Amino acid sequence: MLRLIARRLVLGLLVAFTVMTLAFLLTRLSGDLAVSIAGPSATQADVEIVRKAYGLDRPLYVQFFAWTGRAIVGDFGQSYFFKDSVANLIQKRLPITLTLGLVGLSLALIISLPLGILAAVRENTWVDRSVTMFTMVGQAIPSFWLALILMIVLGLQLGILPISGTGTWQHFVMPGIVLAFTAIPALTRLTRSGMIEAMASDYIRTARAKGLSRARIIFKHALRNAAIPVVSIAAVQLGFMLGGSIVIETVFALHGVGYLGWESIAKNDFPVVQAVVLVLAVFYIGLTLLADILNALLDPRLRTG
């Protein structure tokens, strides 16, 4: 068990370092950063001043090691636009993105677990087919479009929820619903196939032969085994949701990390862009690690890894 965790941890660190390198290279793609920071009306002299001030006149590898060296201890430098340290900015915005992610994941689980179980125990009936159809439809709805429709219906016509902003818990309802929708199809399908597989196994036949009630078989025996892949996928899905929340945060002007990333891309604020990419990647890596550990805890067969 410890060996498994240690191995995953090393792998995670390697991945994080690779992402760090890629995030650094990414912001250097535009060619001359000094020119883009100085803006279109800057003279050659202005550009040179900017280049000096931000240390962009140093060789690329020096800039890289200077950045990684400080990023490892949580110092991502200064934002050009917000005139604040990047670490501070992210710290301020992170709770909002995490809240949104958890609201989205909880809603997604509340909907997809029962649907998946229902579809599995009624396999190949109209119930099953409706659930499958529902997931197909859910998969095809563009999230930003769903967001706009909710704004029109819930925000304008019914007037029960605020359309944009961050102030209160009501501001998280619509974004949460939209974010949940991005995860529901995958979670439902996985619950369904996990349950179907579990229901067809030998231990379920044994439980049936013992004369246990149908409810007991479904909830005590089958669900526990079907839950294993769902738990790990839910953790991984949360990682994807945090990364994918950028579109939703931007539509609803919810001031989380994704919105911060979007703002800083528009403002050419590359220290923030680098840091946001890295932070979201580290969350994903951490959550997959957690998923592996949870899996090993739930399923003793995986502990030897």
Place this chain on the structure above:
Amino acid sequence: MSEPIAILPPQTLRVGTAGFAIGIAIVAVIAAAAVVGNSLVPYDPFTQDLGNRLKPPFWMEGSEAGHLLGTDQLGRDYLARLVYGARISLLIGIMTVITSGLIGITLGILGGFFGGRVDDFVLFAITTRLSIPVVLVALAVVGLMGSGLGLVVATLGLLLWDRFAVVARATTMQVRNHDYVSAAWCAGASMPHLLIKEILPNIASHLAVVATLEMALAILLEAALSFLGLGVPPPLPSWGLMIAEGKDYMFFSPWVIMIPGVALFVLVLGINLVGDGLRNLLGSERLR
């Protein structure tokens, strides 16, 4: 590899094929519209007519004869723009799948066939790729390098190869020990011949399912990027961009976001139905 079709329960097969047929029909209609549509619509998608702004579509009051789906905020014919947008969506979907397919399938086959160190590298590449937030990185690339159709395709292609790699790797592992592979090897086939002529055709059907999924995903992502203003540049009528441009008017004229949104939804649903149909024909539930 895949089980014969007859093993599937008849019911699943019937519903599967119905969805499959609907999916193919949807994709075919949209593809046809994309190819010939603009020569059938009497208006140009780029010509502005400021005296005729935000005319509603034909089923609503106050619609303008001739403009079947109305006009946008600059008086451009909405049907002409919608049809042109289909071209953009399909083009992006297809080009992205080709790019990402080349990368992912190459990595997956190499990893699955050679195993060992090569496979370790491929798995590491997949893990790294999965940890990168796609939308943010795509936005950053386009934001820093300037928007454009080619750049969007290149960016999405470089980001969406993970599922190709995962499936190509897993299926290659299954078929590499089959007799026909050893036979070809003993007959003196070269390594490229073995991988391309023996392995690839036998995993191709699984890859086709992945291709539909990735195409749908690429189309949705392009729409999201364009919606945020960092995808296809205006005045090109990408569906995402049309929704973004209509956003300011949506509370009074909701149809400006409904029409491109429904088009996007129907196209993606059609592609997903095709993918699901293919998966059912293959009988592989496990392919997600």
